[in-house]
């Protein structure tokens with residue numbers, strides 16, 4: 433049974449801001465102890481104390497600190513392998529917010545761990561729904577800052593207003609390390625003055641819909657990491673073929689995180705199944 437948590441009550445103003453801006457930053461949603469737990473674990477991944485076959489290898493024994501720190505910029509889908517990543521994907525207070533923004537029925541679809549050390553690359557303009565389709569499209573990301581993120585260490589920038597753009601299906605809607613190489617820039621340019629840096633403190637969480645155009649610049653600091661843990665979710669009654677061959681899985685690959693659905697779904701591999709989630 434999942435332990436009781438202090439439920440986060442989303443205000444009407446926050447819901448309104450999410451729709452008006454395309455993103456919402458909730459301060460202090462994740463506790464400092466939890467941030468520290470994820471950070472410590474992330475350091476273990478970087479140093480090769482945690483390995484996952486075929487995905488995270490230990491560094492070569494003669495690697496320098498710089499080489500060790502430079503091994504990964506981001507790692508996808510570790511929640512299929514690591515209990516801690518599944519647990520943070522299903523973080524109760526994050527689900528409290530998602531329940532109000534895209535729920536009440538919520539499925540958890542993806543995790544990404546960003547390491548982004550000094551000098552590491554950014555990511556060009558993109559729309560997450562391009563990669564993770566859902567019908568109707570209810571995709572929403574939850575970006576947990578594991579340390580303070582700002583312009584210097586390569587925070588995410590959201591183009592306010594583009595949440596109501598369609599998903600551009602042309603071949604240039606691809607995130608690229610070179611943040612200028614992307615035709616979505618022409619769409620972003622239609623929103624002068626609307627590109628907002630998501631300046632965040634460790635423990636803050638940014639929620640953003642699947643259509644909003646966003647990017648991040650390289651980490652230009654000398655010595656500051658910009659680590660973050662990101663989950664992607666959708667309403668559990670949206671249909672998706674993402675994450676598996678069409679005929680094999682459909683929604684059955686996505687974890688039902690909260691609520692109910694008549695569509696197929698997966699249950700957590702390590703933790704408490706959704707049906708037993710304590711929502712009090």
Ligand SMILES: O=C(O)CCC(=O)C(=O)O
Nearest residue numbers: 546555560573588648662
């Ligand atoms: O953290 C970043 O640099 C980019 C994040 C992003 O694009 C996303 O989570 O969809």
